[in-house]
Amino acid sequence: MNHTTIGDIVRGDREVFPPYLYEAYQSTRRRAPMLPLVEVPLTLSELTGPGPAISAITPQDADLTRNAGTGGEAIGQRIIVTGRVLDERGTPVPHTLLEIWQANAAGRYLHKRDQWPGPIDPNFLGMGRCVTNHEGVYRFLTIRPGAYPWLNHPNAWRPAHIHFSVFGPSLLSRLVTQMYFPDDPLHALDPIFNGVPTEQARQRLLASYDHSLTEPEWALGYRWDIVVHGPYATPFKSREKGQP
Amino acid sequence: MNKLLLTSSQTVGPFFAPALLREDAVRNVLVQPETVGERVRIEGRVLDGDRLPVPDGLVEIWQANAHGRYHHPADSGPATLDPSFVGFGRSGTENEGLYWFETIKPGPVPFDHERWQTPHICVTVFARGLLNHLVTRLYFAGEPANARDPILLSVPEHRRATLLAARQQKGTSVVYLFDIILQGEGETAFFNV
Numbered sequence: 001m002n003h004t005t006i007g008d009i010v011r012g013d014r015e016v017f018p019p020y021l022y023e024a025y026q027s028t029r030r031r032a033p034m035l036p037l038v039e040v041p042l043t044l045s046e047l048t049g050p051g052p053a054i055s056a057i058t059p060q061d062a063d064l065t066r067n068a069g070t071g072g073e074a075i076g077q078r079i080i081v082t083g084r085v086l087d088e089r090g091t092p093v094p095h096t097l098l099e100i101w102q103a104n105a106a107g108r109y110l111h112k113r114d115q116w117p118g119p120i121d122p123n124f125l126g127m128g129r130c131v132t133n134h135e136g137v138y139r140f141l142t143i144r145p146g147a148y149p150w151l152n153h154p155n156a157w158r159p160a161h162i163h164f165s166v167f168g169p170s171l172l173s174r175l176v177t178q179m180y181f182p183d184d185p186l187h188a189l190d191p192i193f194n195g196v197p198t199e200q201a202r203q204r205l206l207a208s209y210d211h212s213l214t215e216p217e218w219a220l221g222y223r224w225d226i227v228v229h230g231p232y233a234t235p236f237k238s239r240e241k242g243q244p
Numbered sequence: 245m246n247k248l249l250l251t252s253s254q255t256v257g258p259f260f261a262p263a264l265l266r267e268d269a270v271r272n273v274l275v276q277p278e279t280v281g282e283r284v285r286i287e288g289r290v291l292d293g294d295r296l297p298v299p300d301g302l303v304e305i306w307q308a309n310a311h312g313r314y315h316h317p318a319d320s321g322p323a324t325l326d327p328s329f330v331g332f333g334r335s336g337t338e339n340e341g342l343y344w345f346e347t348i349k350p351g352p353v354p355f356d357h358e359r360w361q362t363p364h365i366c367v368t369v370f371a372r373g374l375l376n377h378l379v380t381r382l383y384f385a386g387e388p389a390n391a392r393d394p395i396l397l398s399v400p401e402h403r404r405a406t407l408l409a410a411r412q413q414k415g416t417s418v419v420y421l422f423d424i425i426l427q428g429e430g431e432t433a434f435f436n437v
Binding site for chain 2: 043
């Protein structure tokens with residue numbers, strides 16, 4: 001990951017957010033904007049957002065081991081993934097929608113464009129939803145996803161990960177990201193993970209194993225907190241550095 | 245104050261559709277029969293640096309209602325809420341890069357205590373190859389207040405046209421066309437927000 005062209009167009013804090021152009025991740029090459037982002041003051045349009053208005057889900061949405069509705073249970077290492085959604089001041093973000101999706105235990109997505117010969121699990125859809133409680137806490141029951149191959153470069157494998165989509169209180173807090181597992185040797189080889197510019201920011205994408213969450217005779221526990229931009233009319237850090 | 249480090253962004257990847265575009269998560273149609281306002285269809289393509297359609301993208305929109313009120317606790321009025329309109333839309337681009345929404349034209353919303361913003365729709369784009377989502381705005385071509393909108397005026401003049409959706413009459417429907425060009429000639433102006 002040391003020899004790649006890295007663009008200088010970044011939305012948000014340059015020590016946290018990836019550049020649009022990160023050539024080692026090939027799909028960025030023709031999709032990254034090349035012109036400077038326009039700096040504008042925040043208005044009511046950005047300080048509001050859909051988060052508070054959308055939440056309709058059912059309790060079984062958060063159990064990916066059974067939400068396929070087949071009556072069967074997904075195969076794999078059962079895990080609990082839980083944590084809090086906070087803003088940068090540490091204020092919990094209550095009642096906000098999280099949507100997740102992931103590969104099955106063999107590393108296969110239930111998607112027409114995923115055609116590698118990993119087995120499909122008929123009892124696993126690989127998608128779930130939940131809403132944070134009044135303290136900003138979310139909780140999913142799922143199975144640990146497998147790594148999977150992709151065509152970015154020869155013998156490319158994505159580290160095991162779970163995709164997260166978070167709304168939060170305003171448009172500023174909208175976030176789509178990926179949660180990774182600790183101690184995965186594929187992290188160092190993955191251009192998507194390494195598109196995150198600093199070690200500190202990459203570490204924030206790793207869940208931690210938490211034995212206090214592990215339930216005996218049932219499931220292993222992982223903790224992962226998510227920190228999103230609060231609805232504060234403060235500029236992104238990049239502006240303070242005089243970026244165009 | 246010691247601020248927590250924000251969680252970074254990662255690409256939505258190619259496999260989000262079963263989760264984010266499931267039947268009860270996709271929101272192409274924002275209006276109900278009782279929603280107040282002029283019906284408009286917003287449509288366009290997401291195109292890459294080779295002008296090829298992006299067939300695996302996701303477009304979300306956020307807008308005020310016809311009175312210029314956001315369905316959100318931070319907007320305390322005085323414009324009227326429309327209980328039949330949230331103002332959030334989500335569309336895939338699976339068909340030749342095409343996204344679409346059936347919505348209403350939003351009213352003007354405040355900029356500060358004195359000035360107004362011309363009608364606009366906030367647009368967010370996610371796709372494989374975008375490590376962070378892109379943020380832009382759709383403005384309505386021909387709207388007189390565009391000429392004095394503080395945000396539109398912050399966009400370099402030669403790039404403003406990329407934010408103007410062109411009005412077309414198709415039968416009895418009003419369609420606003422808004423292509424989103426990720427890279428290269430005619431690249432859409434994106435915002436650092």
